[in-house]
Amino acid sequence: MNASQDSLPPGSGLLGDTGGAVLVAAMEAASAAIYCLAGPALEPVWANARARALGATRADLPLVDGRPVGDIAEVVARTGRPETVRGALGPGGAAATAVLQPLRVDGGPGVLLVLEADHGVVGPDSRGRPDAEGDVLDQAQHSLLPPALPLLPDVRLSGSYHRASSVRAAGGDWYDAVPLGRGRLALVIGDAVGHGIPAAGAMSRLRGAMRSIALRDPSPAAVVAALDAFAAQMEDVEGASVFYAVLEAATGRLTYAGAGHPAPLLVRADGTSEFLPVVPRPPLGSLPGIPTVVSVAVLEQGGTLVLFSDGAVSASGPPPSAGLVRLAETARAVLEAPGALEGEGSAALAAAVAERLSRGDRPDDIAVLVAHRRAEGLAPLDLDLPAVPASLPVVRRRLTAWLTGLGMGEQDRVGVMVAVGEACANAAEHAYRGVEPGRMYVSAAVDVDGQLTVTIRDEGRWRPPDRDPGDRGRGLLIMRQLVDGVVLQGEHGTTVTLSMRLRRTPEETEERHAGTSTADVVVDRTGARPEVRVAGAVDGLGAEQMRIRLLEASHGGTVPVELDLTAVTLFSSAAVRVVLAMSRIAGAEGWRVVVHAPVGGVTRHILEISGLGGLVELR
Numbered sequence: 001m002n003a004s005q006d007s008l009p010p011g012s013g014l015l016g017d018t019g020g021a022v023l024v025a026a027m028e029a030a031s032a033a034i035y036c037l038a039g040p041a042l043e044p045v046w047a048n049a050r051a052r053a054l055g056a057t058r059a060d061l062p063l064v065d066g067r068p069v070g071d072i073a074e075v076v077a078r079t080g081r082p083e084t085v086r087g088a089l090g091p092g093g094a095a096a097t098a099v100l101q102p103l104r105v106d107g108g109p110g111v112l113l114v115l116e117a118d119h120g121v122v123g124p125d126s127r128g129r130p131d132a133e134g135d136v137l138d139q140a141q142h143s144l145l146p147p148a149l150p151l152l153p154d155v156r157l158s159g160s161y162h163r164a165s166s167v168r169a170a171g172g173d174w175y176d177a178v179p180l181g182r183g184r185l186a187l188v189i190g191d192a193v194g195h196g197i198p199a200a201g202a203m204s205r206l207r208g209a210m211r212s213i214a215l216r217d218p219s220p221a222a223v224v225a226a227l228d229a230f231a232a233q234m235e236d237v238e239g240a241s242v243f244y245a246v247l248e249a250a251t252g253r254l255t256y257a258g259a260g261h262p263a264p265l266l267v268r269a270d271g272t273s274e275f276l277p278v279v280p281r282p283p284l285g286s287l288p289g290i291p292t293v294v295s296v297a298v299l300e301q302g303g304t305l306v307l308f309s310d311g312a313v314s315a316s317g318p319p320p321s322a323g324l325v326r327l328a329e330t331a332r333a334v335l336e337a338p339g340a341l342e343g344e345g346s347a348a349l350a351a352a353v354a355e356r357l358s359r360g361d362r363p364d365d366i367a368v369l370v371a372h373r374r375a376e377g378l379a380p381l382d383l384d385l386p387a388v389p390a391s392l393p394v395v396r397r398r399l400t401a402w403l404t405g406l407g408m409g410e411q412d413r414v415g416v417m418v419a420v421g422e423a424c425a426n427a428a429e430h431a432y433r434g435v436e437p438g439r440m441y442v443s444a445a446v447d448v449d450g451q452l453t454v455t456i457r458d459e460g461r462w463r464p465p466d467r468d469p470g471d472r473g474r475g476l477l478i479m480r481q482l483v484d485g486v487v488l489q490g491e492h493g494t495t496v497t498l499s500m501r502l503r504r505t506p507e508e509t510e511e512r513h514a515g516t517s518t519a520d521v522v523v524d525r526t527g528a529r530p531e532v533r534v535a536g537a538v539d540g541l542g543a544e545q546m547r548i549r550l551l552e553a554s555h556g557g558t559v560p561v562e563l564d565l566t567a568v569t570l571f572s573s574a575a576v577r578v579v580l581a582m583s584r585i586a587g588a589e590g591w592r593v594v595v596h597a598p599v600g601g602v603t604r605h606i607l608e609i610s611g612l613g614g615l616v617e618l619r
Helices: 020-028 049-054 069-079 132-144 196-216 220-233 320-336 343-357 389-406 410-431 472-482 540-553 573-589 602-609
Strands: 033-038 043-047 083-088 095-105 108-117 155-162 173-181 184-191 241-248 253-259 265-267 273-275 295-298 304-308 366-373 381-386 439-446 451-458 485-489 494-501 520-524 531-538 562-571 594-596
Touching: 033 049, 033 069, 033 095, 043 049, 069 083, 069 095, 069 108, 095 196, 108 196, 132 196, 155 173, 155 343, 173 196, 173 366, 184 196, 184 304, 184 366, 196 220, 196 241, 220 241, 220 253, 241 304, 265 320, 273 320, 304 320, 304 343, 320 343, 343 366, 381 389, 389 410, 389 439, 410 439, 410 451, 410 472, 410 494, 472 485, 472 540, 520 540, 531 540, 540 573, 562 573, 562 602, 573 602
Parallel strands: 531 562, 562 594
Antiparallel strands: 033 043, 033 108, 083 095, 095 108, 155 366, 173 184, 184 241, 241 253, 253 295, 265 273, 265 304, 304 366, 381 439, 439 451, 451 494, 485 494, 520 531
């Protein structure tokens, strides 16, 4: 059995419609043995690597506390009630825990089985990892939270999630921030019912539904009402709590509503604070059709909004009033710290609040989302310099300071700087070759939705980029690897326009993407055109490898390439984005990417439902 997206049952209640690939990747590497059982005989229809090592058939399921796990699964599927069994694994084996949760698979009953040794890894190669179940949940929960938050010129966002001390109390808390256009943001925080991986799956479905609804009609009344109806149809989502708000970044106007969730904290620029007044409403799906009352407030310049889950209040212990007081005091202390609201410092606000609240044991998860409205905007950058190499350090100093003021993280900032440096170096070295050096103009601005645009213009003689990657094609390759868009124009000199959607990475991402990818990506140059061949599970790291190889093989998009995906076993959303980006680059250069993906396969299906069928040439 291959533990990939290809082998998952369609419509599995375990995965939902959003976040399935990342959840599968997290479970595949888990030290616990994880099975999805379905069908009349409750045979495993999916099993992770640890489970396959034990044997991925019904007959291979072991005994726990002397009871056949398969028989316990039949009871769980029939009654719809979860069960946890602890005892010896097999005759005289190590102590283990089997957690069985009912779910729906292809419209029929199924069971999610998690089998974990109490003091190590299930299986013959036990390496003694006592918190393996918590590791699995951490990977799944973090993988399903937003990988990045929007970075707008007027608003600084930061998010953080801290798991409960007990694994059996963890899972289901979430936050999100959705750009809605015209400088508007949807700010959301919620808590799904239950714990563990099933709660993480429910959270994924709820967050996916929220985004889909908000992009059609982002008004709080419409979103909460639609989520209410959605929860009423989904047993694992019913009873979830949520707070949803729309913030207009330019004016600070905030419209909001909640369903069974605590109101956020508003900290004003002068340090005073209050919890926003919210008209109480039952959790989602509890009383379908109950009216939603929308409230309005203003987040003034210099003000900060702190959204939080229940765990932020319960961290102080009873009573809740004491937890709210401590939360307010903690938030104010964090915001008053030197440099907390400036540049990159604002990225750590949510983590600082959560960490101070979670010292010691955490009885529940803590999720925090912070939105700070800047006291002052950032004026565009305009430089007029001689087009000579001596001007390049000036561009670096001025642009670095300007980008830092935007709050860009170091990795993105360095990427923009390298791309701009390539364009400026080209102007300084080539634009006025053979004549007296003229001028070089560098401008940078960011719009209300966080779209950064940097333009490098000279008035010299235009010549098209060389196809040889050793010359200007290599500079184009570098630029396209580091920013979202590169446009060259050759009228009255050369103008290079670089564009990039600003985003802020939550603090968990570095750990989340640590490690190596199982994808194999190679370039074959023996044919008429270069071919990038990909095999294995193309996760986030594999997608990055694929992106770099495609850009290298195409000399930055200047020559056609083919992409062979016939040996891919898992094609993540990150991989879809890479193919989409490459199709745009190819379109701008007047060619189409040829993609080989077997007809009827899951990879081709993913490409087609992602709308790539009309952008690339599928074979």
